[in-house]
Each structure stands twice: as structure tokens, then as C-alpha cells.
Amino acid sequence: MKTPFHIMIIPTLGCPSQCHYCWSSEEGSPVMTLDTVKATVSWLSGFRDDPLTITFHGGEPLLAGPGFFRSALPILAEGLSKNTPSFAIQTNLWRMTDDIAEILAQYQIPIGSSIDGPEVLTNSQRGEGYYQKTMAGYEIARAHGLEVRFICTFTNKSVREKEEIVRFFREKGFTLKLHPALPSLRSEEPQQWALPPEEYGELLVYLLDQALENQGELEIMNINDLCRCVFTRRGTVCTYADCMANTFAIGPDGSIYPCYRFVGMEQWVMGSVYDSPSIDDLSHSDAWKKMHEFKEYVDKACSSCRHMPYCRGGCPYNAIAPDQERLSGVDPHCIAYKRIFDEISDRMNEEMFAAPPAFMSPFSSAHKPDTKPGIMSLIHRIVMK
Ligand code: SF4
Ligand code: SF4
Numbered sequence: 001m002k003t004p005f006h007i008m009i010i011p012t013l014g015c016p017s018q019c020h021y022c023w024s025s026e027e028g029s030p031v032m033t034l035d036t037v038k039a040t041v042s043w044l045s046g047f048r049d050d051p052l053t054i055t056f057h058g059g060e061p062l063l064a065g066p067g068f069f070r071s072a073l074p075i076l077a078e079g080l081s082k083n084t085p086s087f088a089i090q091t092n093l094w095r096m097t098d099d100i101a102e103i104l105a106q107y108q109i110p111i112g113s114s115i116d117g118p119e120v121l122t123n124s125q126r127g128e129g130y131y132q133k134t135m136a137g138y139e140i141a142r143a144h145g146l147e148v149r150f151i152c153t154f155t156n157k158s159v160r161e162k163e164e165i166v167r168f169f170r171e172k173g174f175t176l177k178l179h180p181a182l183p184s185l186r187s188e189e190p191q192q193w194a195l196p197p198e199e200y201g202e203l204l205v206y207l208l209d210q211a212l213e214n215q216g217e218l219e220i221m222n223i224n225d226l227c228r229c230v231f232t233r234r235g236t237v238c239t240y241a242d243c244m245a246n247t248f249a250i251g252p253d254g255s256i257y258p259c260y261r262f263v264g265m266e267q268w269v270m271g272s273v274y275d276s277p278s279i280d281d282l283s284h285s286d287a288w289k290k291m292h293e294f295k296e297y298v299d300k301a302c303s304s305c306r307h308m309p310y311c312r313g314g315c316p317y318n319a320i321a322p323d324q325e326r327l328s329g330v331d332p333h334c335i336a337y338k339r340i341f342d343e344i345s346d347r348m349n350e351e352m353f354a355a356p357p358a359f360m361s362p363f364s365s366a367h368k369p370d371t372k373p374g375i376m377s378l379i380h381r382i383v384m385k
Contacts, residue, residue, distance in 0.1 A: 004241070004246040005050040005051065005052045006052070006053045006238070006243075006246060006247045007044065007053070007054050007248055007250065008054075008055050008057045008247070008248070008249040008250070008260040009032070009037075009055070009056050009057070009061075009249075010056075010057055010059060010061070010251050010260055010263045011031055011032040011059075011072075011252060012029045012030065012032065012060070012064060012252050013059040013263065013264050014028065014058075014059050014063050015058060015060040015063070015092070016060060016063070017060070017094065017126060017127060017130055017133075019114075019125065019127060020126070020127070020192075020193060021125065021153065021155060021182075021192070029059060029252060029264075030252050030253065031063065031064050031065075031068070032068070032250075032252045032254075034071050034072065036250075036252070036253065036274075037072045037075050038079075039254055039273040039274050039276075040076070040254070040273045041075055042276060043276045043277070044083070045080065046276065046278075047278070048279075049083065050083065051084050051085075051086075052084070052085045052086075053085070053086050053087075053088065054085050054086075054087050055089065055090060056088070056089040056090070057089075057249070057260045058091070060091060060094070061090070061091055062093075062094070062095035062096060062100060063095060065100075066099040066100045069100060069104065073103065077107065087107050088111075088112065089110075089111055090112045090151075091112075092113060092114055092130075093111070093113050093136075093137025093138055093140075093141065093148075094136075096136075096137030096140045096141055101141050101143070101146060102144060104141075104144070104146055105145055105146055109146070110146070110147045110148075111146055111147065111148045112148075112149055112150075112177070113138065113148055113150050113151070114134070114151045114152075114153065115130075115131060115135075115150050115152065115174075116153050116155075116158055116165070117152060117165035117168050117169075118164065118165075118168045119131040119132070121161060121164070124157075125153065125157070125158060125193070149174070149177060149221065150169070150175065150176060150177065151178075151179045152169070152176050152177065152179065153179045154178060154181065154203060155194070156181070156193060156194060156196065156199065157193070159199055159203055162203060162206060166207070166210050166218070169218065170214055170218040173217075175219045175220075176218070176219070176220050176221065177220075178203070178204075178222045180200045180203075180336075181194050182318065197332055197334070197336045198335055201336035201337075201339030202339070204226070204339065204340040205339065205340060207223055208226075208340065208343065208344065208375075209372060209373075211378060212372065212374070212378055213373055215373070215377065224378075224382050225237045225240075226344060227344055227375065227378060227379050227382060228382055229311070230307075230310060230341060230344045230348060231348070231383075232310070233310050234310050235310050235311065235312055236310075238259075239331075240310055240311050240312055240314070240337075241312060243259065243316070244288075244291040244292060244294075244295060244316070245279065245288075247259055248270075249261075250273060251264065253272075254273040255269045255271075255272055256269065256270045256271045256272060256273060256277070257270060257287065258291050259317060261321075262287070267286065267324070268287045269285070269287065270288055271285060290320060290327075291320075294319055294327060295313075295316075297313070297327055298312055298313030298330055301329070306345070307338065307341040307342075307345075310341075311341065313330040313334075314330055314331025314334060314337055315331050315333075318332060319332070344375060347372075347375045348375050348379075351374050351375060351376050352376070
């Protein structure tokens with residue numbers, strides 16, 4: 001699990017790919033300078049003492065080039081040593097070189113990349129040639145011992161091929177993280193690729209069954225996270241926890257935002273690293289106030305939901321983005337969250353209370369042989385990690 005104190009550094013919003021459903025890249029975006037990295041260290045030095053996760057995100061962060069990472073990583077690691085920072089990067093891997101891989105390997109930086117399934121399907125959603133370019137970068141990263149996991153974006157089109165996508169990830173031995181395509185705020189047809197919440201919920205239940213049936217062969221990060229949330233009764237990833245005041249993103253020019261998803265939107269700037277704002281300074285920004293309005297809204301709107309302690313209304317960006325003028329609901333994926341949380345809770349309760357004799361371990365799979373594979377065995381596997 002990521003530490004709650006999370007800083008996302010966006011070296012640029014530019015990206016060489018043109019994925020059809022992407023809402024987070026910006027042509028001609030500048031690249032962060034090392035002065036901004038130093039100002040970031042200076043800001044964070046007096047900000048908070050907790051352990052820190054720093055994720056490089058984009059756009060496409062590798063566009064910043066090897067020189068950026070060769071200089072920025074020691075500046076951050078040494079300047080913030082009191083926060084014992086751990087690093088991660090989200091990249092499409094197209095610009096991966098031996099040079100960059102070597103630098104990332106020195107800091108043992110895990111990589112999150114993106115493919116949507118087999119080559120033809122990935123290219124149909126992300127553009128011709130995408131798959132080969134990402135796989136070429138993947139080979140370089142692996143040759144340097146870097147860990148790579150893949151985000152798989154399910155759209156309203158690819159969801160029809162879910163069996164083939166799951167088979168692909170299982171056969172390749174790739175760890176999968178599901179991402180539902182969101183309505184694009186920058187498109188004239190925002191719903192063109194978006195996965196409707198009802199279908200998202202059914203997809204999660206399908207993936208739960210796949211994860212249970214293929215334990216040891218197929219790892220689906222979302223399913224692990226969702227099971228962990230229900231079992232521990234607290235949100236263990238940002239979507240299901242209060243990310244406000246624990247997560248910040250820094251844009252290429254040093255502007256501070258609540259999360260990478262808001263970077264580039266003027267009205268979501270909370271301050272600048274060059275001014276070294278305190279938490280109190282940030283709390284006076286409109287962006288902070290809007291994020292906290294969401295928190296208060298959730299306290300009321302979700303108060304009677306049994307999943308409230310480990311869902312917390314979902315992602316504030318998803319809730320706020322469709323109508324930035326006024327908050328009119330919780331995360332629209334609520335339907336999907338309820339569907340999967342109900343499924344996991346009900347199955348877990350059934351297994352825990354259905355019959356395990358007192359001498360059995362609570363993690364023993366108490367389900368009958370002709371029923372679906374038990375959820376507690378997956379939880380045991382997750383807890384033991
Ligand atoms: S806004 Fe959403 S994606 Fe961003 S940190 Fe919060 S929960 Fe995560
Ligand atoms: S499942 Fe829906 S109602 Fe329940 S806490 Fe999550 S967003 Fe709120």
C-alpha cells in the first residue's frame with residue numbers, strides 16, 4: 001500500500017501517444033526544470049515529516065529525458081531524506097532507454113505502464129503501433145530488473161472482449177490493474193469510450209471470479225485492494241480513502257494541485273512550490289475548499305451505506321469533474337462500488353459464518369467443493385504478502 005502522504009510530480013503534460021480516450025495530455029506542454037524540483041524539495045522540507053511516496057506521472061514523464069531523472073532523483077532522495085521517500089513512475093514506456101532504465105533501477109522504481117489487452121485491441125483504443133512501442137520499452141525495463149505492472153483501460157467497447165483480455169494477461173503473466181474509461185472532459189462526445197457504472201460493477205464481479213479461479217496465475221490489483229478494504233474495513237487506496245490533504249500533484253511550472261487529474265486546470269491550482277505554502281495557506285485556496293466540500297457531502301450522502309468506512313464516496317475528481325460549478329453527487333461509480341463491495345462482503349460473511357468448526361483457521365476455505373472458489377483464501381494470500 002502507498003503511504004498516505006503522496007506527491008505526484010508531473011514533469012510534463014505532453015505525450016507522444018494519442019490514446020483515443022485520454023483526457024490528461026496537452027500538446028506543447030513545457031517540461032519541468034530542475035529549479036522547480038529544487039523548489040519542491042524546499043517546500044516539502046518544512047511541510048510534513050511522514051514517510052512519502054513520490055510518483056512521476058504525466059502526460060508522459062519520460063519525455064523529460066534521462067538528464068532530468070539523473071539529476072532530479074538524487075535532489076529529491078537526499079533533500080527529502082527525513083521523509084524516506086519511495087518512488088514510482090507511470091509511463092507508456094515508449095521513451096525507455098538503457099540510460100533511463102539504469103537510473104530508475106538505482107532507485108528501485110516500480111513502473112506502472114498501460115496496455116489494454118492483445119495487440120490489435122490495444123492499438124484500436126490507443127492508436128496504431130502503441131503495443132509494439134510499449135513492449136519494446138518493457139523489454140528494456142525488464143532487462144534492467146525493473147518491476148512493471150500494467151493498467152488495462154476497459155472501455156464500453158473492450159468490455160465485450162473481457163474473456164480474451166483476461167486470458168492475455170494470465171498467459172503473459174502480467175499483473176493487471178483495471179481502469180474504467182472515464183467520460184472525457186475535453187471531447188465533444190464525452191461518453192464515446194466511457195464504461196457505464198453498471199457494466200463496471202459487473203466487470204469487477206467477473207474479475208473477482210477470475211482472480212479466485214486463477215490464484216497464483218493471475219493477479220488483479222483492484223480485486224486485491226477491494227478485498228483488503230472490506231477485510232480491514234478501511235480504504236487502502238486513494239479512491240476509497242480521504243485523499244485530501246494527503247495527496248498533492250505538482251505541475252511542470254511548480255503549481256500545486258489536489259491530484260494529477262486536475263493538473264493544467266487553472267481553477268484547481270492551490271499554490272506554488274516557489275512560495276513554500278503551509279498546509280494552512282493551501283487550505284485557503286478554492287481547490288482545497290471544493291475538495292473538502294466533497295468530504296462533507298459524502299459524510300451525509302453516504303451515511304446509511306454499509307460500505308461507507310472503506311469507500312468514503314469514491315474519488316472526488318470523478319464526482320466533481322462533470323459539473324465543476326456545483327457538487328451534485330458522489331463518485332458516479334458508486335453503483336459499481338456497491339455491486340462489488342456487496343459481493344465481497346456477502347461471500348466473506350458466508351464463508352466465515354457458514355460452518356467453519358472452531359478448530360479451523362479463520363483463513364480456511366469453508367466453501368463446499370461445488371461452489372465458487374473461496375474468497376478467504378485470496379485474502380490469506382494478500383495478507384501474507
Ligand atoms: S482525486 Fe481521485 S485519483 Fe486523485 S488522489 Fe483523490 S481519489 Fe485518487
Ligand atoms: S458505495 Fe456509494 S453510497 Fe456507499 S460509500 Fe461508496 S459512494 Fe457512498
